[in-house]
Amino acid sequence: MLDMRSLEIFFWVVELRSFSRTAEHLGTSQPAVSQRLAAMEQRVGHELLLRPTRNCLPSEYGRLVYQYAEQFMRLRARMESELARGPNVRRTVSLGVSETIVHTWLSKFIEGIHSEMPNLTIDITVDISPRMHQALQAKEIDLAFMLGPSGDPGCASLPLNAYPLSFVAHPDLVPEEWRTDIDHVAGFPIITYPRETYPFTTVKEVIAKIIMRPPRIFANASLSTMVKMARDRIGVALIPTEIVRAELADGDLVRLGVEIGLKPLEFVACYIHALDDALLHDLALRAQICSSEYKSSL
Numbered sequence: 001m002l003d004m005r006s007l008e009i010f011f012w013v014v015e016l017r018s019f020s021r022t023a024e025h026l027g028t029s030q031p032a033v034s035q036r037l038a039a040m041e042q043r044v045g046h047e048l049l050l051r052p053t054r055n056c057l058p059s060e061y062g063r064l065v066y067q068y069a070e071q072f073m074r075l076r077a078r079m080e081s082e083l084a085r086g087p088n089v090r091r092t093v094s095l096g097v098s099e100t101i102v103h104t105w106l107s108k109f110i111e112g113i114h115s116e117m118p119n120l121t122i123d124i125t126v127d128i129s130p131r132m133h134q135a136l137q138a139k140e141i142d143l144a145f146m147l148g149p150s151g152d153p154g155c156a157s158l159p160l161n162a163y164p165l166s167f168v169a170h171p172d173l174v175p176e177e178w179r180t181d182i183d184h185v186a187g188f189p190i191i192t193y194p195r196e197t198y199p200f201t202t203v204k205e206v207i208a209k210i211i212m213r214p215p216r217i218f219a220n221a222s223l224s225t226m227v228k229m230a231r232d233r234i235g236v237a238l239i240p241t242e243i244v245r246a247e248l249a250d251g252d253l254v255r256l257g258v259e260i261g262l263k264p265l266e267f268v269a270c271y272i273h274a275l276d277d278a279l280l281h282d283l284a285l286r287a288q289i290c291s292s293e294y295k296s297s298l
Contacts (some may be wrong), residue, residue, distance in 0.1 A: 002040060004076070007069035009036045010048065014066050015273070016154055017056045025154055025272070027139075040065075077278035092121040093283065096132040096144035098267060099223045100163055103243055105294035106145075109287055128221060130196040136272055143280050145287060147198060148268030156277065157268040158284045160291040163240035164264045165199060167256040168248065170233045180257035186211045189235030191218045191226050198265070203238055206260045227253075240265060242298075267291070 012022040013033065023030045041048050048062035058066050097106055106124075113120060127135070129147035136144055136155065148157055167185060178184035186207050193199040200219055207215040218235060220226050223243055230237035230244075231252055237244075247253040269284035271277060 002043060002065075004072065006036055006040050007065070007072055009033055010040060010062075010065060011069040011073060012273075013037065013049070013056050014058050014062065019056070021154070074278070090119045090121070091279070092123055093143060093279070094123045094125065094141040095283075096125050096127055096135055096141040096146065098129060098132075098146050099126050099221075100240055100243065100265065101145045101160075101267065101291075102126055103223055104161070105290050108294065109290040112286060112290065113283070128194050128197055133270075136270065139272070143269065143271045143283055145267060145269055148266055148270065154272055155270050156273055156281065156284075157270040158288045160267040160269055160288060161295055162264040162266045163242055165238055165262050166241040166244075167236050167238055167258045168230055168241075168244050168253045169236045169256060170231060171251065171254045173233045174236065174254075174256060179254070182207065182210050182258050182260065185236055185256055185258050186215050189216045189218050190238055191220060191229050191235045192238040194219045194221050199238055199262070202262060203260070206262070210260065238262075 009022060009026065009028075012025055013019060016022050016025060019030050019033045019037075023033050026033075037048065044061060044065070046061040047059050048065055050057045050059050050062075110122060110124075113122060125132075125135070125141060129144075132141065132144040132146045133152070135141045137152075145160060148159070167190075169188070173188065174185065190203060190207070192203060195201070200217060204215060204217055216235075218229070220229070223239065226237050226239055227244060227247065229235060230239075231247065236256065237253075241248075241255070244253050248255055269287045271280040271284060
């Protein structure tokens with residue numbers, strides 16, 4: 001009889017199309033994966049992968065084993081997820097979150113989890129999306145609310161909010177007649193996200209092409225600091241409009257009419273496929289609902 005570990009390994013070999021990536025994903029060695037597959041083929045009496053191939057494509061018998069392996073894994077995951085809801089079962093999930101979501105609907109999400117899953121503990125880390133993706137791969141966090149898409153076939157992701165970006169500034173910093181002129185606006189320091197992020201790299205490239213010189217950019221990992229710097233007239237902030245909604249309404253900041261074709265920040269709830277991903281999928285669905293309810297409330 002094929003044991004659960006063998007079925008798990010075979011499932012990921014087919015899913016990831018690679019022995020080495022399967023070994024990395026499951027925290028084992030490539031020889032161990034090869035040995036496990038050879039033992040499976042010996043037990044069933046058939047080759048489970050097409051040979052010769054570098055893409056780990058399943059044979060006719062392999063497709064059958066893969067289908068049952070997936071069913072076994074999903075069934076066990078559902079069982080473990082249901083057990084985790086029991087009154088005596090406690091579990092901790094490590095969650096990585098973008099600060100944009102911290103400032104919008106994260107509290108509502110945590111409140112709902114605390115109410116409906118009282119024995120589930122959420123450990124929260126606030127970071128930028130590139131580092132959260134690395135943390136997911138290193139299994140340092142279980143779930144991330146980050147900029148998408150992840151681009152990793154080993155990741156599952158559900159879409160969350162999209163946040164349009166705006167250039168904003170103190171009303172006394174940029175004269176009204178300059179507020180739609182990129183040449184004038186680019187003359188001020190641009191305050192935005194850290195260097196590895198989409199807003200920084202994109203605004204640097206796009207503005208440089210328009211004004212034919214590199215813009216001066218102040219990178220910052222804190223949205224609160226970015227808002228304060230803009231209010232203190234240090235520069236023009238490129239930031240999600242939603243984050244400065246109150247400041248715009250109060251007149252502390254003004255939205256500049258500069259348009260350079262920046263896409264909204266599109267967030268996803270992302271986790272690495274694993275045997276216990278039923279709970280993570282449930283949490284990702286709840287996050288999706290929270291983000292949708294937040295958007296509807298605006």
